[in-house]
Amino acid sequence: MAKLEVLPEQAIIDSFKGTIDFYLWMGIPCARKWPFIPPYVRSPQELATHDAFAWAAANWKSLSPEVVSAYNETAQGSSLSGRDLFVKSFISDYFREGQWYVAPPPIQYLNDLRNVEVPAPSDGELLTWETASTQWKAK
Incomplete structure (x- = not known):
């Protein structure tokens, strides 16, 4: 965050759209890099499930329209979409003991x-x- 003496004109603010965010903090004009994405370190559990999730997410597109329709109908009335249900069912079965x-x-x-x-x-x-x-x- 950088404190400014005054906010620049609207034309200047518009020219930095998507790179610098100009705002007031407690009445003080400020600027910051935008968007700021904090670094994220994946846990060992996330890394272990990454390949399974990637496979399921990529293979949703290869399902037949009938199967996609079945997943969408099954997901109705829940907070999940058909795709979410497909990925969830694949990952939960993927790690089941004696699955393969x-x-x-x-x-x-x-x-x-x-x-x-x-x-x-x-x-x-x-x-x-x-x-x-x-x-x-x-x-």
Whole structure:
């Protein structure tokens, strides 16, 4: 902030529009650089979610009109837009434990199918391949 003796003429103020802000502070004419954007340091949590957010934000444009319409209809009655709902749902699912599918190893020989126990899942359970224990689990 710079204190001035008097405010300059309106033509001078207009010529600095967007670069210098002229104003009165407690009756004292002042000028300051405008706009002022304070430096912002991102937290580790923000940096960790940046790639997921960037992907979701960029891929909103690649959705079909039907899917966009569905997101917009779902978001009605909330404070979110369809795009906000898409990004939120992607990011919240993105970090869910066990979200990503792990494919079982390929079968090379029919002998590999022997002694493989496949549990029968009950209602609401899915079969998943556990790489660490090399067996099927119902979850």
